[in-house]
Amino acid sequence: MKYRITARTHQGLVRDHNEDNFILNPDQRYQNWYFDTNRLYDISESAALWVVADGMGGANAGEIASEMAVMHLKKAFSSFDSKRSDAREFLQSTIIEASRKIYEASNTDHSKSGMGTTIVAALAVGRILTIAWVGDSRAYLYRNGKLQPITKDHSFVQQLVDAGKITPEEAFYHPQGNIILQSLGGEPDKVVPDTISLQLSAGDRVLLCTDGLHGMLQDNVIQDILTQYSGFEDAAHYLIDATLKEGAHDNVTLILAEIVQVGEDLSDFNAVVAAGTPLQTVKGLQNAPPESTPQKAGKNVFHLFVLFSVLIILFTIGVSIPWKKYINPDKTVEKDSTAVDTTNAALIVDSTKSGILDNPPLKQPYNATPPTPTVSESPKEPTKKQPSIIPVQPIQTPPPNYTLPKDSLITKPNPSPNDKDTVNLKPIELQKKPDVQDSINTFESNK
Secondary structure, eight states, X not given: OEEEEEEEEEOTTTOSSOOEEEEEESOTTXXXXXXXXXXXXXXXXXXXXXXXXXXXXXTTHHHHHHHHHXXXXXXXXXXXXXXXXXXXXXXXXXXXXXXXXXXXXXXXXXXXXXXXXXXXEEEEETTEEEEEEESXXXXXXXXXXEEEEOSOOOBHHHHHHHTTSSOHHHHHHOTTTTEESOOBTSOGGGOOOEEEEEEOOTTOEEEEEOHHHHTTSOHHHHHHHHHHOOSHHHHHHHHHHHHHHTTOOSOEEEEEEEEEEOTXXXXXXXXXXXXXXXXXXXXXXXXXXXXXXXXHHHHHXXXXXXXXXXXXXXXXXXXXXXXXXXXXXXXXXXXXXXXOOOSOTTOOOOTTSSSOOSSOOXXXXXXXXXXXXXXOSSOOOOOOOOOOOOOOOOOOSOOOOOOOOSSXXXXXXXXXXOSOOOOOOOOOGGGOOOSSOOSSSOOOOOO
């Protein structure tokens, strides 16, 4: 499988620091923990790991928790065997172990008490993608113009949706949307990652993101942006830009991968990419009609022969018709008394007399103008198919007194906007790309 990948992170317009973290290894063979958006990665015989984490806790504890989570997955991935290891088992066991380490650190250091993090991790082995998650960080699949959530939030409002008490649209506006039921750093026996596997196809886009993105943009807005911008780099940029325009109350982080080729269905793709051809054009080349074959050329010759034969027959008939009878109707026409002329449609024979009428009536000329069709006085307009629009109504009144789960409730901070200028694009240390790009050297954190 060949693919491109990019990532973005922003602390938002309210928070004074970024507690999100992400890591990605585009190709395990090189152990490079950074990405090159201009490179086409080939993992047909390899694996790739993409991870997004959203930390929470007092002071800087959330940032520490998310960093511990992604660093633990980074370390564990070095021992993953793409040909022998089970992807689901690897992700589940690694995430549970990371959660245990965060839990122990929060209990031994009072300043880190209560810290935790959500996580969504995607492990691609060839064209098979396995995703594991805890909390409300999400994974989406964009395929054929449609956006579909892959993951299901471990959150209170998701439970309400599953129970049929609210709709997904109402869940987006729910005031208790910041309550999650699981996070790394919780009690070890209560952290149970969910997993799912799917097969990727050429043209797919996979989006991993924190709730800083999907909490500000509804799914239909994310879908529209991915549809509008065919360049995946532009799509990633405008997803962040749209979040900032909505207020960006939280840190926002995303990883966006675009699947270019699977199998051997596009042998000349490298040459096309080198020429800067967009993905849509490449897909169009795959769907282009095949060139004419000798069999089709033979059919064309046969059709020309038939047409030429018909023209010869029509010409022969035209020559045999006595056109002078019609061109000079006033001249005397000698008729054979033993034969009846039925070819002259312009002359009428009187059955009561012999011979031909002196002044025969002429045939009415052909009216080339077709009759005007009768038009209804109140014609019906053609029925136009109206797009289905799902009404989205924000919850204006406090929700009913739902019974909150007593166990494993984690409230993520939900600050209101203020005038503090915190628009700082400084990336987290783990996300810095080396000054000198080397596809062999491994980028390691200074931590």
